[in-house]
Amino acid sequence: MNRKSVKKMTAVILSVMMLSAFGGCRGDNETDSASFAGGGVSAAAGDGQENVNDELQKITGSWSDGSGSFSYSFRQDGTGEYDVSGKKMKFTYKLNDNRLRILYKGNKTETVLGYGFRGDLLIIKDSFGNETVYERK
Numbered sequence: 001m002n003r004k005s006v007k008k009m010t011a012v013i014l015s016v017m018m019l020s021a022f023g024g025c026r027g028d029n030e031t032d033s034a035s036f037a038g039g040g041v042s043a044a045a046g047d048g049q050e051n052v053n054d055e056l057q058k059i060t061g062s063w064s065d066g067s068g069s070f071s072y073s074f075r076q077d078g079t080g081e082y083d084v085s086g087k088k089m090k091f092t093y094k095l096n097d098n099r100l101r102i103l104y105k106g107n108k109t110e111t112v113l114g115y116g117f118r119g120d121l122l123i124i125k126d127s128f129g130n131e132t133v134y135e136r137k
Contacts, residue, residue: 079093089105
């Protein structure tokens with residue numbers, strides 16, 4: 001093998017290793033239970049349906065971050081819209097297992113986020129553990 005081939009092979013191996021490392025960052029990691037005590041719950045065989053309805057009532061409406069650059073609108077029917085600086089993306093969502101599961105229109109893979117409430121604030125936690133605070137509009 002010549003030197004150029006070795007460099008290419010090394011670059012490919014490093015790329016595969018990096019992609020493998022990011023594959024573990026999906027969003028299924030546990031959220032901080034103290035911060036997210038009011039997180040979504042699943043409705044299993046009629047058990048806990050009231051909790052699911054309570055969570056739907058809490059999250060339904062429009063929410064904006066402090067800068068006004070990002071906002072979510074959640075409807076009771078499981079549909080919504082995410083607005084990033086004027087670019088709107090429609091989605092469907094489910095609340096279960098302390099997770100907000102969003103499937104954006106045109107995507108095949110859902111985005112899984114932690115969520116919870118602190119008073120009148122909606123806190124959304126991404127797969128990297130970063131929290132964004134949203135206020136009801």
